[in-house]
Amino acid sequence: MVSSFKEVLNSGKFVITSEVAPPKGTNLEKTLHHIELLKDKVDAINVTDHQSSVMRFPSIGGCLAIKEMGGEPILQMTCRDRNRLALQAELLLASTRGINNVLCLTGDAIPVGDHKEAKGVFDLDSLQLLKTVRLMESGQDLGGNDLDGAVEFCAGATVTPEAQPLEPQIIKFEKKIEAGAEFFQTQGIYDLDNFTKFMEHARQFPVKILAGIILLSSARMAKFMTANVPGIFVPQSIIDELAAMPKEEMLNKGIEIAGRMIAALKKGSICDGVHIMAIGKEEVVPDILAAAGF
Amino acid sequence: MKSITRQKPFEEIKQQLDGFDRVFIIGCGTCTTMTKTGGIEQVLEMKSQLQEIDKLVSGWTVIPIACDEMSEVAMKENDRAIQNSNCALIMSCALGVHRISTYIDRPVIPALDTLFIGVEDTPGYFREVCAQCGQCIIGETAGICPITACHKGLVNGPCGGTNNGKCEVDKEKDCAWTLIYERLKAQKRLDLMRKYQPPHNFQASPRPRTVKIS
Numbered sequence: 001m002v003s004s005f006k007e008v009l010n011s012g013k014f015v016i017t018s019e020v021a022p023p024k025g026t027n028l029e030k031t032l033h034h035i036e037l038l039k040d041k042v043d044a045i046n047v048t049d050h051q052s053s054v055m056r057f058p059s060i061g062g063c064l065a066i067k068e069m070g071g072e073p074i075l076q077m078t079c080r081d082r083n084r085l086a087l088q089a090e091l092l093l094a095s096t097r098g099i100n101n102v103l104c105l106t107g108d109a110i111p112v113g114d115h116k117e118a119k120g121v122f123d124l125d126s127l128q129l130l131k132t133v134r135l136m137e138s139g140q141d142l143g144g145n146d147l148d149g150a151v152e153f154c155a156g157a158t159v160t161p162e163a164q165p166l167e168p169q170i171i172k173f174e175k176k177i178e179a180g181a182e183f184f185q186t187q188g189i190y191d192l193d194n195f196t197k198f199m200e201h202a203r204q205f206p207v208k209i210l211a212g213i214i215l216l217s218s219a220r221m222a223k224f225m226t227a228n229v230p231g232i233f234v235p236q237s238i239i240d241e242l243a244a245m246p247k248e249e250m251l252n253k254g255i256e257i258a259g260r261m262i263a264a265l266k267k268g269s270i271c272d273g274v275h276i277m278a279i280g281k282e283e284v285v286p287d288i289l290a291a292a293g294f
Numbered sequence: 295m296k297s298i299t300r301q302k303p304f305e306e307i308k309q310q311l312d313g314f315d316r317v318f319i320i321g322c323g324t325c326t327t328m329t330k331t332g333g334i335e336q337v338l339e340m341k342s343q344l345q346e347i348d349k350l351v352s353g354w355t356v357i358p359i360a361c362d363e364m365s366e367v368a369m370k371e372n373d374r375a376i377q378n379s380n381c382a383l384i385m386s387c388a389l390g391v392h393r394i395s396t397y398i399d400r401p402v403i404p405a406l407d408t409l410f411i412g413v414e415d416t417p418g419y420f421r422e423v424c425a426q427c428g429q430c431i432i433g434e435t436a437g438i439c440p441i442t443a444c445h446k447g448l449v450n451g452p453c454g455g456t457n458n459g460k461c462e463v464d465k466e467k468d469c470a471w472t473l474i475y476e477r478l479k480a481q482k483r484l485d486l487m488r489k490y491q492p493p494h495n496f497q498a499s500p501r502p503r504t505v506k507i508s
Contacts, residue, residue, distance in 0.1 A: 080446075084493060106453045109445050109463045120446060127450040128493050142493065160454045168475040171487050172451035179490065187454055230457035 003100035005044040005072050006154035009183055009208045014266045015273025016294070017074065017185065017210060018285050019046035022057035031057075032065060034282040039071030041286055041294075044101060046185070046275070049076040053113025060090060063099045074156070075099050078107025083123040084132070084142050091136055095151035103156045103185065104129040127172070130155055130179040155180055159209075160187040160231035161198035170201065177205050185275035187231045188214030190238055192264060199270055208272040211265055215278045215288065216254040219243035255284055259291020266292070295413055297325040297361075297387035298420050299332065299406040308347060310403045311383065316350045318372070318379035319405075320394060322360035322386035329420070331406050332356075332385030340385065340405065352379040360390025369397040376400060428498035434486045436477035441494070443470035449491040 008015055018041075020034045038045050047062030063073035075094050077087065094102065104127075110120040124132065132142055139150040157176040163169040173184070184202075189195045189211050202209050214232070216222045219242035222234040238257060245253045262274050278285050311317060319337050326332025334356050341351045353375025357368045369376065376382065381401040384391045388408040395402040412420035425442040431449065432439050441447045445463045452471035455462030459472040478484050499505075 106446060106448065109455065111445075111463050122446045122448065123496070124493050125446075125448050125450050126453075127490065131490075158454060163452075163454070163456060164458045165472060165475065167479075168452050168456070168471055168487070169454075171475075171484070175450060175488060175490060230455045230462050 003072070003152075003154040005074065005101045006182070008043045009154070009272070015208065015210055016042045016276065016289070017044045017046060017273070018042045018276040018278070018282070019048060019074075019076075020062060020282055021048045021051055021280075022059065022062045024054070024056050026057070028057070028065065031062060032069070035062075035066050035069055035071060037283060038285055039066065039069055041289060042276070043273075044072040044074045046074040046076050046103060049078045049105070049107070050081060050113070051108075053080065053108045053110055053115070055113075055115055060094060060099070063094065064097060067098050072101070073099050074101040074103050076103045076105060077129065078105045079122050079124045079126065079129055080107030080110065080120055083121055087124060087129060088132060088136065088141055091133065091151050091153070092147075095153070100152060101154045101156070102133060103158070104133065104181070105158060126157055127175055127179045130157060130176060130181055134180040154182055156183040156185060157181040158187065159184050159202075161189055161195055162187065162191070162233045163231045166198075173202070174205070177207055181207060183208040183210065183272075185210045186212040188212040188225075188229075188277065190232075190234045190261070192261065192270070194233075195265075196268075196270055210273040210275040211261075211271045213258050213261060213274050213276045213288075215258050215276070215281055215284065216242060217281060218247075218250045218254070251281070251284070255287050256291050258288045259293075262288070262292035262294075295411060296328055296420060297389060298409045298412040298422075299326055299329060299387050300409055301331050301336075301385075301406055302404070304343065307383070307403070307405055311344075311349065311381065314349075314380040314401070314403075316352050316379045316381075317344055318352050318376050318382045318400070319344075319354040320360065320382055320384045320386065320390075321354070321356035322390050323356050323358040324360070326360075326386050326390075326406065327356070328414075337385055340383070344383075352376070357386070357390070357394075360384070360386035361393050363393070365390070365393050366397045369394065427494070428503075429495055431491065434489065434491075435474045436481065436483070436486075438470055438474050438477065440470050440474065443468075443473070447494075449494065451487060 018038050020031055023031055045066055047059045049059040059076050063075045066073035106126045110118050133153050133155045136151045139147050159173045160169050219239050222239045225232045226234045242250055242253050321332040321337040337354050355372050357365050381403055383403045383405050385405045391402050391404045410422040412422050415421050427441050440449050456469040459469055461467040461469050
C-alpha cells in the first residue's frame with residue numbers, strides 16, 4: 001500500500017508535518033489530545049522514540065493511536081534500543097498495521113537520558129536501518145532469508161544543516177539518500193540564509209526536504225539551545241526580538257517567529273515543506289500554522 | 295599498551311572481604327604499577343587500610359607480570375603466607391586475577407575494575423583506541439577506530455550530536471568522525487567517507503574468544 005504521506009510528498013504541495021511525544025506512563029490523555037488537535041491540520045504526525053533517551057510509551061503505540069484516530073503517522077525508529085532482529089520485527093508489525101512511514105534515526109546517546117546505566121545498542125546505524133527497510137521491501141531480511149510478505153515504507157531521515165563542520169554531515173546526508181531516504185526532516189533551523197545555501201546543494205537530489213521548525217517559547221530557551229544543542233543556531237536578532245517582549249508575551253512572539261519562517265520558506269519555494277516541533281507545547285501548533293497563513 | 299584499571303570503592307572491597315579475616319595481597323609490576331593502581335605503594339597502602347579494619351595481612355607481593363605463567367613460581371614462593379590467609383586480594387587487572395586463580399586454592403578477590411586496553415598519549419593520560427572487535431576497518435578511517443572513538447560506535451559518519459568537533463556526551467571528548475574527516479581530507483581520501491559500511495559482524499569471533507596457533 002502506498003502511504004498517503006508519500007502521495008502528498010509527491011503532489012508538489014507544501015508539506016507540513018509535526019510531532020507528538022508519548023507519555024511516561026499509561027496515561028495517554030494528553031498525547032491523544034495532541035493527536036486530535038493535529039491530525040487534520042498536518043499531513044503526517046511523527047511519534048518520537050524515547051526522545052532524548054528518556055524511557056516512554058513506545059513510538060509504535062503512538063502510531064497505532066494515530067491510525068485509529070484517522071491520522072497519518074510517521075514511525076520514528078532509533079537504533080539505540082533494539083538490535084537488528086527487534087528493528088526488523090517492528091518494521092513487520094508496523095507494515096501490517098498500516099503504518100507506512102518510517103523515520104530512520106541513530107538515536108541520542110544513553111548518557112543524555114534517564115536510564116544512564118543502560119546499554120546503548122547501536123547494532124545498526126541510521127544508514128544501515130534505511131538499507132534494511134529497502135532490503136525488506138525486496139522480500140528479504142538481513143540474515144539473507146526470504147520474507148513471507150514484504151514491507152512497504154516511505155522512508156525518511158534527518159540532517160543537520162547548521163552542523164559545524166558541515167561537510168561530514170553533507171557526506172552522510174548524501175549517503176542516506178543513496179541508502180534509500182525519500183524525505184528529510186531537518187534539525188531546527190533559524191537562519192534562512194544559511195538554510196537557503198544548504199538547499200542550493202540539496203536541490204540536486206531527488207528527495208523532499210522538510211525544514212525543522214522548533215518553537216521558541218522564550219529568549220532563555222533560544223540562548224540555551226544555541227549554547228547547548230548540537231546543530232542549533234538561533235541568530236542574535238531573533239533572541240533580541242524575544243527578549244524585547246514581556247515574559248507573558250514571549251510564547252506568542254515565538255509563535256509569530258515560527259509562522260513567519262514557515263511563510264518565508266513557502267513563499268520563496270526554498271524547500272518542500274516544514275516539520276514543526278513544538279516540544280511540549282503541541283497545542284499551539286494550529287496557532288503557528290495560522291500565523292504562517294494556513 | 296596497558297591494561298587500564300581503577301580501584302574499586304573501598305566499601306565494595308570491604309564487602310567482598312566479609313568473612314575473610316586473613317588476607318594475602320598481590321600487586322602487579324607491569325600495568326597496575328604504571329597506572330598506580332597496584333604497584334608497591336598502592337599495595338602497602340591497601341595493607342594499612344585493611345589493618346585499620348582489623349584484617350590480618352598474612353603477606354604481600356608484587357609479581358613482575360601477574361598475567362604471565364611465571365606467576366605460578368611467585369605463588370609457590372609465597373605459599374606459606376598464602377596458606378596462612380583466607381583469600382587473596384589482587385591488585386592487578388582481571389587477566390592477572392584470572393591467572394592467579396588457576397595457581398592458588400584460596401578465593402581470589404579483585405581490588406580493581408579493569409576498564410580497557412589503552413595507549414598512553416601523554417604521561418599519565420591513557421586512551422582507548424581499539425575495542426578488539428575482530429573486524430578492523432581503520433584502513434578506511436584514517437587509523438582512527440570509530441567503533442572505539444565514537445561513543446555510539448558509528449561506522450558510516452557522524453551523528454547529529456557532533457558539535458564543533460566535540461561529542462554530545464562529553465564536551466571534553468573529540469568527535470571521532472570529525473577527526474576522521476579532517477585526516478581523510480588532509481590525505482585527499484575523503485571518498486572513503488562516502489563508502490557504505492555494512493552492519494558489523496558481532497560474531498566475527500564468537501565469545502568466549504579463543505585462538506589456537508599451530
